[in-house]
Amino acid sequence: MRSIINEKNLNNKKILLRLDLNVPLERDKVTDTTRIDKILPTLNFLIKQKAKIIILSHVGRPKGKIVKELSLKPVCEELQNKLKKKVRFIKENIKEIKSKNFLSDYNEDVFVLENIRFYSEEEQNDNKFAELISNLGDIYVNDAFSCSHRAHASIYEIPKFLPSFSGLQLDLEVNALNKITSEITRPVTCIIGGSKISTKINVIKNLIPKFDNIIIVGGMANSFIEYFGNNVGKSIKEKNCDKILEEIISISKKEKCKIIYPEDVIVSRDLNGSPQNKELNEVLSDEMILDIGPKTIDKITKIIDNSKTILWNGPAGYFENPNFAYGSIQIAKKIIENNKANKIFSVAGGGDTVSLLNNLKAVKEFNFVSTAGGAFLEYLEGKNLPGITALN
Numbered sequence: 407m408r409s410i411i412n413e414k415n416l417n418n419k420k421i422l423l424r425l426d427l428n429v430p431l432e433r434d435k436v437t438d439t440t441r442i443d444k445i446l447p448t449l450n451f452l453i454k455q456k457a458k459i460i461i462l463s464h465v466g467r468p469k470g471k472i473v474k475e476l477s478l479k480p481v482c483e484e485l486q487n488k489l490k491k492k493v494r495f496i497k498e499n500i501k502e503i504k505s506k507n508f509l510s511d512y513n514e515d516v517f518v519l520e521n522i523r524f525y526s527e528e529e530q531n532d533n534k535f536a537e538l539i540s541n542l543g544d545i546y547v548n549d550a551f552s553c554s555h556r557a558h559a560s561i562y563e564i565p566k567f568l569p570s571f572s573g574l575q576l577d578l579e580v581n582a583l584n585k586i587t588s589e590i591t592r593p594v595t596c597i598i599g600g601s602k603i604s605t606k607i608n609v610i611k612n613l614i615p616k617f618d619n620i621i622i623v624g625g626m627a628n629s630f631i632e633y634f635g636n637n638v639g640k641s642i643k644e645k646n647c648d649k650i651l652e653e654i655i656s657i658s659k660k661e662k663c664k665i666i667y668p669e670d671v672i673v674s675r676d677l678n679g680s681p682q683n684k685e686l687n688e689v690l691s692d693e694m695i696l697d698i699g700p701k702t703i704d705k706i707t708k709i710i711d712n713s714k715t716i717l718w719n720g721p722a723g724y725f726e727n728p729n730f731a732y733g734s735i736q737i738a739k740k741i742i743e744n745n746k747a748n749k750i751f752s753v754a755g756g757g758d759t760v761s762l763l764n765n766l767k768a769v770k771e772f773n774f775v776s777t778a779g780g781a782f783l784e785y786l787e788g789k790n791l792p793g794i795t796a797l798n
Contacts, residue, residue: 407572407580407794407797407798408570408571408572408797409571409572409573409574409577410448410451410452410545410547410571410572410573410574411451411574411577413545413571416452416455416456416457416545417455417456417457418456418457418458419457419458419544419545420457420458420460420509420542420543420544420545421452421457421458421459421460421543421544421545421546421547422460422462422539422540422542422543422545422546422547422564422568423448423449423452423459423460423461423462423547423549423573424462424463424546424547424548424549424550424553424560424561424564425445425461425462425463425549425550425573426441426445426463426464426550426551426552426553426778427441427442427445427461427463427464427465427478427481427485428441428463428464428465428466428552428553429441429442429465429481429484431465431475431476431480431481434479434480435480436480436481436484439484439488440760440764440777441552441777442481442484442485442488443488444575444777445549445573445575446488446489447574447575448547448549448573448574448575449485449489449516450489451574452547453489453491453515453516456515457515458509458515458517459515459516459517460509460517460519460542460543461485461516461517461518461519462519462522462539462560463478463481463518463521463522463550464478464521464522464523464528464553465477465478465481465521465523466521466523467523468521468523468524469523469526469529470523470524470525470526470527470528470529471524471526472524473521473524476521476523476524477497477520477521478495478518478519478520478521479495479497481518482494482495482518483495485516485518489516491515491516492513492514492516493514493516493517493518494512494514494516494517494518495517495518495520496517496518496519496520497520498520500519500520500525500538500539500542501525501538503542508542522559522560527559528558528559528560529556529558529559530559531557531558531559531562531563532559532563533559533563533566535559535563536559536560536562536563536564536566536567537563537567539559539560539564540564540567540568543568544568544569545568545569545570545571546564546565546567546568546569546570546571547570547571547572547573548561548565548570548571548572548573548576548793548796548797549572549573549574549575549576550573550576550793551575551576551579551580551776551778551781551793552776552777552778552779552780552781552782553781553793554576554778554781554791554792554793554794555780555781555784555785555789555791555792555793556792556793557792561792561793561796562792562793562795562796563796565796565797566796570796570797571797572797578774579774579776579778580785580794582753582773582774582776583753583776583782583785583786585715585751585753586715586717586751586753587613587616587785587786587788590616590715591714591715591751592618592714592715593618593619593712593713593714593715594616594617594618594619594713594714594715594716594717595617595618595619595620595621595709595710595713595715595716595717596610596613596617596619596620596621596716596717596718596719597621597623597706597716597717597718597719597720597722597737598610598620598621598622598623598626598717598718598719598720599622599623599624599625599626599627599719599720599721599722599758599759600624600625600626600719600720600756600758601624601625601626601642601644602625602626602644603622603626603629603644603647603650603651603654604644604647604650606626606719606720606783607650607653607654608787608788609719609783609786609787610654611653611654611657612786612787612788613717613786614654614657614658614661614663615657615661615663617663617717618663618664618713619663619664619666619709619713620658620663620664620665620666621666621667621706621709622665622666622667623667623668623698623720623721623722623723623733624720624721624722624723625641625642625643625644626644626720627667627668627695627698628641628642628643628695629643629644629647629651630651630665630667631667631668631671631686631695633648633651634667636686636687636689637687637689637690637691638689638695639673639689639690639691639692639693639694639695640691640692640693640694641689641693641694641695641696642694666705666706666709668686668695668698668699668702669686669699669701669702669705670683670684670685670686670698670699670700670701670702671683671684671686671689671695671696671697671698671699671702672684672695672696672697672698672699672723672729672730672732672733673689673690673693673694673695673696674693674694674696674729674730675692675693675694676694677694677696677724677727678727679729680729681696681697681729681730681732683699683700684699696723696724696727696729696730697722697723697724697729697730697731697732697733697734698722698723698733699733702733703732703733703736703737706736706737706740707736707737707740710737710740710741710744710750711740711744711749713750714749714750714751715750715751715752716741716750716751716752716753717753717754717755717786718737718741718752718753718754718755718759719754719755719756719759719782719783719786720756720758720759721733721734721758721759721762722734722737725758725762725765731762734762735766738762738763738766738768741754741771741772742768742771742772745771745772745773746771751773752772752773752774753772753773753774753775753776754772754774754775754776755775755776755777755778755779755782756776756779756782756783757779760775760776760777763775781793
């Protein structure tokens with residue numbers, strides 16, 4: 407995989423730049439600019455190199471149809487504000503743009519094409535569609551790691567027609583994930599949550615041989631608590647997963663990886679109730695587990711203190727209610743404390759984890775925070791991502 411940062415001659419080259427600008431929109435306004443902020447270094451680098459930039463991206467799931475509410479026009483406007491530079495929005499049908507010389511009609515250096523998913527050929531991974539788009543540029547750059555698990559035309563097929571490179575953000579993402587899966591500094595610990603263990607089973611199985619500790623929190627932990635003979639009341643849990651748990655426990659013993667699940671919990675009768683600390687054998691049938699307890703927090707923070715590398719994917723509890731956010735906050739604080747002391751390398755990812763860290767204004771306190779959901783998990787599973795494969 408070649409990085410665009412090492413390419414010497416970009417002056418006046420037309421760069422087809424695939425970004426993930428799939429940001430939340432309300433009434434034609436961007437409500438969260440995190441994904442835009444992350445790709446600004448790549449854009450500023452290309453602008454400095456005096457390249458012409460043609461941005462390909464998508465918003466939402468229009469399924470090959472034009473959906474006015476999913477236009478990239480407001481994203482283009484936000485990008486213009488961030489770059490402090492005129493950005494031209496091209497609303498014309500891509501199939502009707504006949505030549506790469508169409509840019510010469512405009513004075514701008516940065517262009518945004520309309521939502522690539524307005525074309526059904528994009529998700530169909532259509533080779534002819536990719537060739538058509540490739541005719542608009544001289545070089546292709548993928549800086550959309552979070553879309554790179556999709557075999558779509560703008561991700562997988564365009565690199566067949568143009569010299570292709572990775573962008574700065576994609577480089578950061580892959581390097582961070584390599585540090586926790588390939589170039590590991592041990593001891594290494596994974597803190598993993600979520601509601602269903604079946605959605606993370608392949609991640610856990612792939613990480614067990616590489617990691618020293620896997621700490622199970624959130625809804626997934628309830629399955630472990632119940633498996634080991636405790637009542638979880640009306641807590642969120644996954645049914646019929648005993649075989650999965652047996653497999654995890656068996657592999658972990660073989661690979662000498664410790665599996666840790668909560669020793670005590672915070673419960674309530676409903677999501678808006680008051681918190682109560684309980685031992686595992688004290689949970690009543692009308693209660694739900696909504697956070698980890700103080701003994702568990704103490705155990706996890708000690709493990710973090712003894713780790714050199716940390717991967718965090720999934721909060722410890724129902725953090726949306728401050729009554730049940732304490733466990734997640736203490737985990738974040740301990741990781742940040744060790745990060746500042748240069749004792750660990752820390753990577754966090756997953757939508758809820760990123761939301762939590764945004765709420766705590768702690769995103770910059772980690773070595774790397776990934777906004778990529780599916781691509782992040784598939785990389786951790788050890789899968790080959792189509793977007794990365796295409797660049798190789």
